Amino acid sequence: MGRWSRLVADEFVTWLGCRDGLRWVDVGSGTGALTGAVAARCRPRQVVGVDPSAGFVGTARADAPASACFVVGDGMSLPVRRAGCDVAVSGLVLNFLPVPGAAVAEAARIVRPGGPVAAYVWDYAEGMEFLGRFWAAACSVDPAAAELDERRRFPVCDPERLRSMWTDAGLVDVDVVPLEVVTAFTGFADLWEPFLAGQGPAPGYVAALTPSARDRLRDTLRATVPTRPDGAIELTARAWAVRGRTVDAAM
Incomplete structure (x- = not known):
């Protein structure tokens, strides 16, 4: 998923359209894809990535741009004072938090009055075409x-x-838009082989199959994926992006 998450991070930051020189916090920064997009496109005064995984933080620090730093921390209790930053963002994280609504409220706490709180998530329900085709094939054989x-x-x-999570957190002027990226594969092997990695729900499922069941799944998926004459495969992946702003003290 990493190659697609970098693409959608760029789309998200472009959509936000924030001015230069702001202080950002990236909640659940992982290995730094969104933090890197902010640093590259927004000329931030500083961007702080916060993630509970020391391993992810270590990886992100190894390739961090000058304006970025990374700390180990919990998205449910951020190590940032109230109104301590200008923008809070989160990329592909909300589905993995124990109480996502509370995490949105915590992000709102650290943003200055009138500042944006924004995030994006993959549209697993309908918009991840290659995953949808994988699970459809898996369910047909199992x-x-x-x-x-x-x-x-x-x-x-x-x-x-x-939208409900943002309004429940007291954020205003809430906007939700789709962000789509092309997931291009050079051939079926380029699509299939990441499912053999063993990490994540789909690869974990594949790893647990017997060799014969794995072959049946592979062949079923191959038969259902649209392939161009040169063998290439182009599908789409959609994320939903949401933003709102904290209430301005003057209101």
Whole structure:
């Protein structure tokens, strides 16, 4: 997913359109894809990535731009004072937080009055074409696979749920838009081989299959994926992006 997350991070930052010189916090920064996009496109005064994983923070620090720093911290209790930054963002994280609505409220706490709080999530329900095709193929050969399908497991995937979370956190002028990127594969092997990595719901499912079941799944998926004459495959991935702003003290 990493190559697609970098593409959608650029689309998200462009959509936000924030001015230069701001102080940013990236909640759940992972290995730094969104932090890097902010640093490259927004000329921030500073961008701080916060993530609970020391391993991710270490990886992000190794390739951090000059304006960025990374700290280990919890998105439910950010190590930032009230109104201590200008912008709070989060990329592809909300579905993995225990209480996502509380995390949005915590992000709002650290943003100055009138400042933006924004995030984006993959549209697992309908917009991740290559994952949708994978799970459809998996369910056709193994109905029990439906329990692992991200389309059922991750509820924060639709615009109305996101809008409600932002308004419930006291944010105003809430806007939700789709962001789409092309997921291009040079051939079927380029699509299939990442499913053999063993990390994440789909690769974990593949790793647990017997060799013969894995072959049946591979062949079923291959038969359903649209392939160009040169063997290339182009699908789409959609994320939902949401932003709102904290209430201005003057209001």
